[in-house]
Amino acid sequence: MSEALRPPSTEDITAQPWQDVARQAEHPSYTHISTKFSQKAAELEQAGDSTGASVYRFLNHIVFIHLDPDNKDQPLRPAWMSPTGRSAAIEDFDEQARDTIEKLIQSTEVPLLRARFADMVWLLRKNYKMAELAATEYLAAFKQLDDSDNWAYEFACLKRGIALARMLGAKNKLFLDYVSFIESRLSSLETTCTDSLGTRLLDLLFEYRSGEPVVSARIAETIGDRLEPTGSSFLARDYYDIAAKFHRANGDMANVQRLGIKKGESLVRQAEACIGKEGQGYFTATHHLAIAIECFRQSGADDAKIQSLHKQLIEWQAKTSGEMKSFSHEVDTSNIVAAARDSVKGKALPQAIFAMAIGHPVINADELRKRVMGYMNDFPLTHLFSAAFMAGDGRVMAHKPSALTTDEETREKAIEAEMFHQAANIDWPLRAQAYINTCREQITEEHHPTLQELQFLVLHNPFIPEGHEPIFLRGILAGFRGEFDIVPHFLVPQIEESIRHILRSAGHVTSKLDAKLIQEQRLLGTLLGLPETIEILGKDHVFELRGILCEKFGYDLRNRLAHGFVSYSDCWGADVLNLWWLVIRLLSIPAARKAKEDAAAKEKKEGES
Structure with a gap:
């Protein structure tokens, strides 16, 4: 001691x-x-x-x-x-x-x-x-x-x-005192609640299977209905989700679907309200609209309504690129840190997280390639010989060929390896410490996010397979709490299945059939190399995922984690911090929008044939 x-x-x-x-x-x-x-x-x-x-x-x-x-x-x-x-x-x-x-x-x-x-x-x-x-x-x-x-x-x-x-003990007087207190507070909050206290109390009743589900669902929906027109639509939807949860536990699926549609309508209204607002605009609107469409689909809403909203989503997405802003600074990182902090300071939690997710760009692979080729032209001797990538224990993990070769395939491998090497040693560490961690600390200091408050990122998100939401949620929350020894163990395995999910949603096959008729799922490296994945996620996001998770000259985080090579202190590295941020970005953007577009087009084509 x-x-x-x-x-x-x-x-x-x-x-x-x-x-x-x-x-x-x-x-x-x-x-x-x-x-x-x-x-x-x-x-x-x-x-x-x-x-x-x-x-x-x-x-x-x-x-x-x-x-x-x-x-x-x-x-x-x-x-x-x-x-x-x-x-x-x-x-x-x-x-x-x-x-x-x-x-x-x-x-x-x-x-x-x-x-x-x-x-x-x-x-x-x-x-x-x-x-x-x-x-x-x-x-x-x-x-x-x-x-x-x-x-x-x-x-x-x-x-x-x-x-x-x-x-x-469930029949212990002390536990019954807790339940009685919660029920009494909820009774008074049904007509007065203006914050998230009701959601927290209702969650406790649900967790301990206490109280009357029908009464709890009624209270939750009543509070949500009162909050919705006051501008507290995020909070109202939390109450709708809780009401649906109680109805689902009670076997009342009709009310579950009704509340799903009500939540979708709320999201549509909020999406429309974002247009023209400073710091929100079409980018935030497309996020809300994509989640709304997913709500309607899962709740069995009218197909014509879904198709109409999907068309509107595509129109809005085309207008988002003009709104995206990025930081551009010289070497002085103090300016980046100050700008990062200011970009999320004073905002409501969802807006602060969205600002963190899009306030810094992912690497532009084309620009990075130009930079690498410029270095090769300016300093050819540094790329004359092949190079070996060695692990901490001296094992050779990969070879980077010489870039000064007439063989196009070999030269391309050398360029790509150097791109991942520079990203892993220059771009990603700078972004992690100067931008991501600064935003994370500011958001945590102001909001101290909880699992409940972060649910807006994962519920009905087309990037996440149904049933996987709690795993993503715990990984994201651990990052805000600074528990990066937990983050990779939750998030790294889930990304692979999410890639399969968005590919399947677009009608693509994610498995392979061998000579013995055994059907195995394709692994992450193969999935990220598919042109369909690049089409859905975009070349730059795929470059980041490959470099952080798979590439030897990048961080190779997936392989290192799976085989126990990641030490405790490694968990606080730039690789884990960048991965955590990238996951939040993909959830914020609706990253699977292209998958939904392809699926809709395929359904339409099949319907016409």
């Missing part, structure tokens, strides 16, 4: 007014209390009171630990992690520190602190009374914030508390 986590004596803690310091926080949240403890420690240290400062540092380490109720394995985890270190984790506290924490439970009347102390003791010592106490105090802490209309600061308390209460 580090010296900073060594527990002060009980006498030293008692001598400090730490509860009063906690109550001085702007809001009774872990973040605000942590700030107060940190400031007090610095103040006492400066005054020469190292003993008093150690008390607040110790308490701050406890409070600064991040509550992550969605993480079943580590609900209390380090607040930050990097390849070189992390903040405090509960396992850093030795037995003496754990004894001190257990004593602190009875020393405070602040619900948030009692909940944290009890939860840590439960996780470290598996004392069920501590789990019960933590659940009780989490509910009290959330009610305190909810009463002051600051529920968003610590909704995680309610999620963690109900999870602990449910663990103690």
Whole structure:
């Protein structure tokens, strides 16, 4: 255990007014209390009171630990992690520190602190009374914030508390108290809700299969109907999705389809409202319209309506290229960083994510080729000899032939290898650190996205095969949280199936039949080499996918990940960060629009024949 986590004596803690310091926080949240403890420690240290400062540092380490109720394995985890270190984790506290924490439970009347102390003791010592106490105090802490209309600061308390209460038994009074509180709040929110609190509460009822599905669906739809005309259409659609989820669980597919059509109509209205708006325009409109069309298709809407909207989508897509803007700067990356931050700052979460997705272009393969050939002409000796690409352990992984050859095929291989090499060593690292990570940090700082809030990216998205949405969602969320050790394991395998999905949607065959009549699916490298894939995704997006995932002179991330060559620190590299951003970009653009166009054309042709 580090010296900073060594527990002060009980006498030293008692001598400090730490509860009063906690109550001085702007809001009774872990973040605000942590700030107060940190400031007090610095103040006492400066005054020469190292003993008093150690008390607040110790308490701050406890409070600064991040509550992550969605993480079943580590609900209390380090607040930050990097390849070189992390903040405090509960396992850093030795037995003496754990004894001190257990004593602190009875020393405070602040619900948030009692909940944290009890939860840590439960996780470290598996004392069920501590789990019960933590659940009780989490509910009290959330009610305190909810009463002051600051529920968003610590909704995680309610999620963690109900999870602990449910663990103690579905018929346990504590769990029933949670359900009763949620149902009571939803009853009042049905006519007053203007934010996402209702969605969060309804999700908890659904997760724990509590309450009446019909009542929950009615409340969700009622709130959505009230929010839709007020300009909160994103939020209204979240409520429609939840209502549909309850109806689906209840076997009422007629209402599921009705709500799908209602959601589609909302998307069409929002798409039309985007035209002519600063920062939105046809690009954002095509995203909403593509999702609307998918909603209508999945909900069995009138085919004539779908075809009409599809025609409108094609017309709008033709107008998007004139709206796309990119950053163009010299070497001074501070300008890129500032521009990246400003491009997403102050926007609503969906608009900020769309801005991040399109605010920087993918590599223009034609321009990169010209650049590479220019270098070859200006510095021919550097390309006179063939080159070998070696792994970290000295193994030769690939050969790049000499570019100074009369054999066109060999020369083309050399040019392409150098293109991937330059992208991987110049373009992608710069974009990752100066642009992508800057946008990511700004969005996270302002919004702290949750799974629920990111669903707009994946629901009814034509790039994602049905049933794969939660996997994409978890990979994207992990990126916003900085958990890049998780990101590639969720996203890399899914991209391959997504490519197959959009090809199948366009009527193309993605499998092959061998001499033994065994039908195997084509692998990612082969899929990305198909002209149909290039036609659907565009040459530049395919170049990025190949370079990041497949090419030896690029990052070869798919192969390295599949064979265990990616170390823990590697997960924070430019390859993973660029892949994460590229996935969000493909989901934002509707990347599979061409597949849908081809499928529609094929259906029309078959209908005429």
